[in-house]
Amino acid sequence: MKKHIVLALAALAASGTVVSAIAATPAETVAARQANFKQLGRAMKAIGEELKKPAPDLGVIRTSAQSLNQAAGHVGHGFPRGSGPESGVKTEALAAIWQRPADFQGAARNLVVKARDLQTAAGGGDLNRIRTAFPAVGGACKGCHDNFRERH
């Protein structure tokens, strides 16, 4: 009997996980995409700091570039309809994301391209190429923030 209850609870918990993954509340969606942006930010900070050092650590740059590339791929999917400011959840996402979806997806794709370039440069290990690819990612961040994120 006890075993059955445990099994039932486990099944319930599992189904709950599945349901929330399919239909996340706006609050969950916002929290997930913010965590993703923080992953991007952490990677940017780590790479930027290495590049300021007299002898940058390529290992740190490679790990961070990989993490950045991974997070960059999620940005375009992080803004389903109903997860904007109208949902009542605190977010800096502007309504423009849903008003001009083609522009927004273009900006998100630009980030993916620039992040991939950076990871390729990091893999190659040529610091000069990394130094060129890194600000290009920053430019992609800015390209989106200027139009789709609230100014503070």
Place this chain on the structure above:
Amino acid sequence: MGKVRLWDAPVRLFHWSVVALFGALWWSGENGRIDLHKTIGLVMLGLVVFRVLWGFLGGSTARFGSFVKGPGTVFAYLRASREGKAPTIVGHNPLGGWSVLVLLGLLALQVGLGLIAQDTDAVASGPLNHFVSYDTGDAAGEAHEVVFNILLLFVALHVAAVLFYLFVKRDNLVHPMLSGHKAFTQAVEQPTFAPAWRLILSVILAAAFAGWIALGAPFSLEQAKQAWQAPPPSAEESYM
């Protein structure tokens, strides 16, 4: 009796520079001109450091030791003022002294937060951001906004006090802060002023400190050279 030289030129120049820079920092911060904001912020850092040094090395009316009083003195002064028996003070009165300390302290706090703050993309960061974690830099950015609002509140209080003196107490405080001189109706003790070498020393120390911070506070010559030759990417372009 007559005109007294009240504020020295460094105090006046500091005061009006802060007014101008405060406005410029507000504008550049609100409009996402982050590179300009960082540059002006570093000038503000130099000014604040200078004023702290001048509070120990400057003339009698600039010194903290001459105008920072305990709460007992402040309340006694306020009580005497209400009865119209306040003594004539050459310089900051006991309450005004605290106004100077609070405004200067808030400015220092605000500059300090800006130095370690970062934007969410972590490229538009303060020059000392590399000393703190991502989360600390994030929190500093949030606090930078809160402290700005507190600063605005105290600036408003400061302006209100000056207007109260002008219209209610019929005492113009703005003119002496511009000209340096103030007319007193009775004989008062003349303030003493600091020699030029102390001014030169304070300016050099403050500028050197701000420059060192601008380079990310390097601890070796090699680090300093690196920072000097290869400015962080954020200095070339704004990402905010």
